[in-house]
Amino acid sequence: MADLSTLARPYAKAAFDYANENGAVHEWEDFLLVASTVVNDKSFSTWLDNPAVSAEHKSAALVDLYDSQVAGDSDSAFKQLLGESKGSRYGNSISYPKVSPQLNNFVKQLAQQERLALLPEVYEHYRRHKAISLKQLDAYVTSAYPLTDEQRQMLQTRLATSLNASIVIHESVDPSLLAGATIKVGDKIIDDSMRGKLQQLKTQLTA
Incomplete structure (x- = not known):
């Protein structure tokens, strides 16, 4: 079986190509960072592996968490994380949009193909595409x-x-x-x- 990095590459490229063409590079990167952090959590990864939980429920959980904890008005650890990733000390003062329908569909596809566990690798490859594109x-x-x-x-x-x-x-x-x-x-x-x-x-x- 191919390693996680190899499996993640096509998803990351598709995600970056779409985001880059539609002026949403930063929004997609923000979501992928938060989703990667959540997926890396042991308790959440165990939940993801539960076959009794539907793919739709899994993808919705990630999207809802982002919309409430990041796109919401209240301060959160995830906002601070995003601020630090941008080299800013003021993560909680930045306004973030909710997950777009296109990004929501991307997450649904990952869930349906049982690939949500690839999100950390997808995020790393996405960042490489961005770095190369934007130098x-x-x-x-x-x-x-x-x-x-x-x-x-x-x-x-x-x-x-x-x-x-x-x-x-x-x-x-x-x-x-x-x-x-x-x-x-x-x-x-x-x-x-x-x-x-x-x-x-x-x-x-x-x-």
């Missing part, structure tokens, strides 16, 4: 202190210019860096932290 790169920034809005914007602009690509910044904080930050884009790492500079100095002095 988008993820930049993982670890700083000694939280970035200010000005620092974040300046960093994003500089990286976009130097790499000639759209940049999505993912932030984390590590006080042990003392000052400055490290930046990882693909297999490239830029160490502009105080800890890194001290290490370089130590290496030079002991060489």
Whole structure:
């Protein structure tokens, strides 16, 4: 039997091609991220494997959860998750549309073909299609202190210019860096932290 990644590829391509042609790339990506997170939950995956639950009920559960927890007015952990995926600290303040009829049909097809378990893999392949299409790169920034809005914007602009690509910044904080930050884009790492500079100095002095 083919592995999950291989099985997921055609679904991801079909999803991205449709979303890209219809200006709904971000909406589909948001849903796939949330659905993937839910499917990865052990209790929910056990429920999905229950043959007594109809395919229509399974797909409806995912869509209803998204519409209530993400497209609804109240704050939720899923909104925060989406905000973090976009490199934003303000996930709960963003407005998200409800699942479209086309996306709903896509989920129904996955359910009918017993492929909902592929959603995490579909999401990863979808993101790759998007990155290639939009020439988008993820930049993982670890700083000694939280970035200010000005620092974040300046960093994003500089990286976009130097790499000639759209940049999505993912932030984390590590006080042990003392000052400055490290930046990882693909297999490239830029160490502009105080800890890194001290290490370089130590290496030079002991060489």
